[in-house]
Amino acid sequence: MHRARWFEFIRRPLALLAGATLLVAADASAQSAAATSAGGAVRPARTVEGRVRIPVSRGGDSTGMGAAANVWVTLHRVGKDSAGPIDSVRSDAGGRYRFRYTPFGAGEAVYFASTTYSGIAYFTAPLRVAAASGADTEITVFDTTSRTFPLSVKGRHFIVSKADSNEMRTVVEVFELSNDSVRTLVASEATGAAPTWSVAIPAAAVDVRANEGEISPDAFAAQNGRVSVFAPIAPGVKQVAFSYKLPASSFPLRVRSESPVVVFEVLVEEPQSFVRGQGFTAVDPVALEGRNFRRFLAQDLKADAELVVEVPAGATPGRNLYIAGLLVAVGLLMMLALTRSMQRAAAKRGVVAPSLRPAEPTVPLADRLAQEIAALDAIYARQESPSDAVTAAYEARRAELKAALAQALAEAPAGR
Incomplete structure (x- = not known):
C-alpha cells in the first residue's frame, strides 16, 4: 500500500x-x-x-x-x-x-x-x-486494476547462510518492486485469480515463509515452485521479503532472473563461496549480526540472466539466518535511493513518476531529504530490540542523510 x-x-x-x-x-x-500530561500541564x-x-x-x-x-x-x-x-x-x-x-x-x-x-x-x-x-x-x-502487467524490479537481494546441523541452508530473498503505472494493481476476485506478482524458487525449497516486510502472510503463497503475492501493489516501490531452506545438495545453485533487475546483490556467508554470472563482481564483504558475508553485485541485469552460487562442500555448520529484518531495512535504504533517482530522471524528461511519497516537482531537495530522515527514523522505531548491527546501519545511513541535508541547506538560495 x-x-x-x-x-x-x-x-x-x-x-x-x-x-x-x-x-x-x-x-x-x-x-x-x-489531554493532561502526567506533570499536570495541559497539552x-x-x-x-x-x-x-x-x-x-x-x-x-x-x-x-x-x-x-x-x-x-x-x-x-x-x-x-x-x-x-x-x-x-x-x-x-x-x-x-x-x-x-x-x-x-x-x-x-x-x-x-x-x-x-x-x-x-x-x-x-x-x-x-x-x-x-x-x-x-x-x-x-489511485484507481485499481486487476489486469496484470509486469512490475519492474529495482533491487533484488539474495542471501545464503552457512549450512546448519541438518545440512540445510537458509536463503533470504528481498525484492524492491516498482509499479510504474498510475493504478494500484490488485488480484482478481475470479476463481483461479492470477497473483499481483510471482517469482520462481528452487524446487527443493522447504519451509517457505514471508519475512518481515510489507506483505501480510495472508497475502503470500508458495506452491508449485513459485512464490506468489496477492496483496495490492500501489504505484511506487514496494518491498517483498521471504525465506526458505535448501539442502546442501542443491548447490551449486542456479538462479534465473525472470525480469530485468536494476541492482542484484548476492551475499554468501562462507569466504570460499563464489558467484558466477555475467555482470557480477565481487565487492567488499559485509558483516551482519556479527557474521561475515561475501558480497557480489550486478547492475542492469537483463531478463533470463543466470547466475550460479557456489559454496564450499562440508562447510562448518552455522546457526539459522536471523538477518532478514536487517536485510529488509538495508533493502529499504536502497529503495529510497532508487525512488529518488527515478523521480529525478522522470523530472528531466518532464514525466511525473510514481513515488514513495508523491510530492510536487518544486519540493526542494532539503525537504525531501528531511522526509527521508523521518521515514528512516520510523523504520528504526519499529524495531523492538534492534541489534548492534541494525543500530550501526541505521546511524550510518542517518548520518549520510543529515550530511546531505546540511549541504542542501547550505546551497539553498538565500531567503529560503
Whole structure:
C-alpha cells in the first residue's frame, strides 16, 4: 500500500481497526482529562490540514493530479497505551480535509491520517508538528486494476547462510518492486485469480515463509515452485521479503532472473563461496549480526540472466539466518535511493513518476531529504530490540542523510 512501507510498525494495531468507517469522538470531559500530561500541564491543541489527490486524465494540475472529493479521511493515534481512530471527516470538493485534536496519553504516541479508496488504504506521514500541512498531510490515492502487467524490479537481494546441523541452508530473498503505472494493481476476485506478482524458487525449497516486510502472510503463497503475492501493489516501490531452506545438495545453485533487475546483490556467508554470472563482481564483504558475508553485485541485469552460487562442500555448520529484518531495512535504504533517482530522471524528461511519497516537482531537495530522515527514523522505531548491527546501519545511513541535508541547506538560495 502507498506509504505503508514505513508504517509497518503500526500494521498490527491497524488490523484491529479494519472495519472502522464512521467514528464518534470521545466525550469532552474524557478528552480534557486525557489531554493532561502526567506533570499536570495541559497539552495544546493541534491542527491537520491536508488534501487527497488522485491522478486524472484531464482537468488536473500540471502534474496530472486532481482532487479526490467526498472521501472519508480518518485521524489515527497509535501508542503503547492505546491505539485507534479518534476522528473522521469527508474531503471537500477540492479534496481538502482538516482536523483539530488534542494529544493525549503517552507522549511518544504517533498520529497520522488515512483514507480508503477502492478498498485500498493510504496513509500520511507521522504528524509530528502542532500545525501539520503540506507534503506531510497529502494523501495520494489511485484507481485499481486487476489486469496484470509486469512490475519492474529495482533491487533484488539474495542471501545464503552457512549450512546448519541438518545440512540445510537458509536463503533470504528481498525484492524492491516498482509499479510504474498510475493504478494500484490488485488480484482478481475470479476463481483461479492470477497473483499481483510471482517469482520462481528452487524446487527443493522447504519451509517457505514471508519475512518481515510489507506483505501480510495472508497475502503470500508458495506452491508449485513459485512464490506468489496477492496483496495490492500501489504505484511506487514496494518491498517483498521471504525465506526458505535448501539442502546442501542443491548447490551449486542456479538462479534465473525472470525480469530485468536494476541492482542484484548476492551475499554468501562462507569466504570460499563464489558467484558466477555475467555482470557480477565481487565487492567488499559485509558483516551482519556479527557474521561475515561475501558480497557480489550486478547492475542492469537483463531478463533470463543466470547466475550460479557456489559454496564450499562440508562447510562448518552455522546457526539459522536471523538477518532478514536487517536485510529488509538495508533493502529499504536502497529503495529510497532508487525512488529518488527515478523521480529525478522522470523530472528531466518532464514525466511525473510514481513515488514513495508523491510530492510536487518544486519540493526542494532539503525537504525531501528531511522526509527521508523521518521515514528512516520510523523504520528504526519499529524495531523492538534492534541489534548492534541494525543500530550501526541505521546511524550510518542517518548520518549520510543529515550530511546531505546540511549541504542542501547550505546551497539553498538565500531567503529560503
